[in-house]
Amino acid sequence: MFMSVLSFEQVSISQDGVNTLEDINLTINEGDFYYLIGKTGSGKSTFFRSIIAEIGLESGTASVAGYSLNTIKRSEVPFLRRKLGFVFQDFQLLTDRNVEKNLSFVLEATGHTNKDEIRFKIEEVLARVGMSSAISKRIHRLSGGEQQRICIARAILNNPVLLLADEPTGHLDPEVSLEIMQLFKELNQSGMAIIMASHDYNTMAKVPGQILKCEGGKIFPVASL
Template identity: 55%
Template sequence: MNFSTSPVVSLRDVVIYQDVNTILSNVNFDIEKGEFVYLVGRTGSGKSSLLKTLYADLPLQTGIGSVSEFRLSKLPRAKVPFLRRKIGIIFQDFQLLFDRTVAENLSFVLKATGWKDKSKIKQRISEVLMRVGLDAAANKMPHQLSGGEQQRIVIARALLNEPVILFADEPTGNLDPMVADGIMQLFLEINNSGTAILMATHNYEIINRYPNRVLKCEHGKVLDSRVESFSLTNGF
């Protein structure tokens, strides 16, 4: 068991780029184990680019950063899969494989991250589907599920390797309010069990209903509600 007390995410003097353009500069924050943090900002403010840098989809070129004790600067491509095994990524557009069953989608990820024992793979799939309330969906095709159910499968997929943190990019953006609230309740249950969450959202109602620390991308900076006060209005 890992008893390390270091933050799950730590950024110091980081610059976030999209292609050659500077999107965010002088980014400094930590996320501790088990913390729930919202990431907000208007469209184009840098939220997705920041998340992509944290899960090593974009390179960290300036500053010092670490996620789950992996140094992001000059992280070799060969090391990225090892980082990804420590984190969970939840996309707004699901990115499920629509020619495979739910179980086959989840099995694909487990095999890609080094699982080989078929009985253990089957057991882990059953565990995560039960966790998200869809244990009866293993043999269904994604198109047979509602949008909310598909998002629960995406969350189950992100939980497969027991990540220390979930990075969620607008996970309720395509869902109606009642379904979005159910997804939020699921995130809170996951967080209460010890998994840190960084959730990018435009959903002002969810932040109001379930207040937590907020990081706000604005004018090329990342503001932190833990160290400075700023206003949050609908639309940010």
């Protein structure tokens, strides 16, 4: 039986005093794979920011990775975020460091201190994304597709129960985009839930998933693109 990793019930979210999203009813379980589509400004980023407790709820009830978003304390937010992974369109890697230093930075920032354990975790995630040979390479020497694989490795370092991806193929050519999407599907098949904001409909058609649409202040499932 799959466990729920996200539950929103009649949730409304405001940003800068403006009601952005309302009446969200959504459950994401382990192993679910959802695309989140919608025009720029429709509220997709607001939804993601609410999941990581960056924006509070206006009304309704919500829980993510075992934490109530209604009652979560500021001191608990880092622990919630350790259960989540986030992949950005623009990579946000530290270009002055090599791959290992980029990944060790994340582990050290989330409380890991054992050097052997850190090295093992880094080698493990690089193997999962097909980048074992890049551990000592500088970021600027990697292609766009390789950098995105490192971003995915970074996102799964703490074995998240939910992975959020914001336009992860937005800057990649179609062939590389498909490779990256296949990697996400492999992670999903291991039980990791994924919500991916995307406009890359061609790649989405080749790597099917369930679809949520953000439109008119609502988020709702749709049968097809």
